[in-house]
Amino acid sequence: MKDSFFEKVYQVVAEIPFGRITTYGAIAEYLGSKGASRMVGWALNSTNKFPGTLPAHRVVNRKGLLTGKRHFGGTRVMADLLQSEGIEIKGDQILNFKEKLWLPEDIQ
């Protein structure tokens, strides 16, 4: 374990329950660096190098918008995955976002 920011992000993302989602900001805050949500997104960028390792599609921005879908090789992949998990999506917006939201502090 490197305990690096990335590692922590990986851990948190890996704990996101099926059918739930969380936000960059929530993760950043949980990691003790509130406001450093950019780091989270960046960390997830590295995540792309480990396909299938993390459910990065369950991480969206604070509005529930799939802002990172473009990093999934296609613009519909992310939404598709989420919908497969029972999450309704309209455009880039997750419906019932608030209800599906999961926070690191609620970790299993």
Next chain:
DNA sequence: AATTTGACGCGGT
């Protein structure tokens, strides 16, 4: 060692 970058957040114009 310094600068750039980034899948964000938020208020302002």
Next chain:
DNA sequence: CACCGCGCCAAAT
């Protein structure tokens, strides 16, 4: 609705 600037901070170059 579009665009802008600021804050935030670690990793990559």
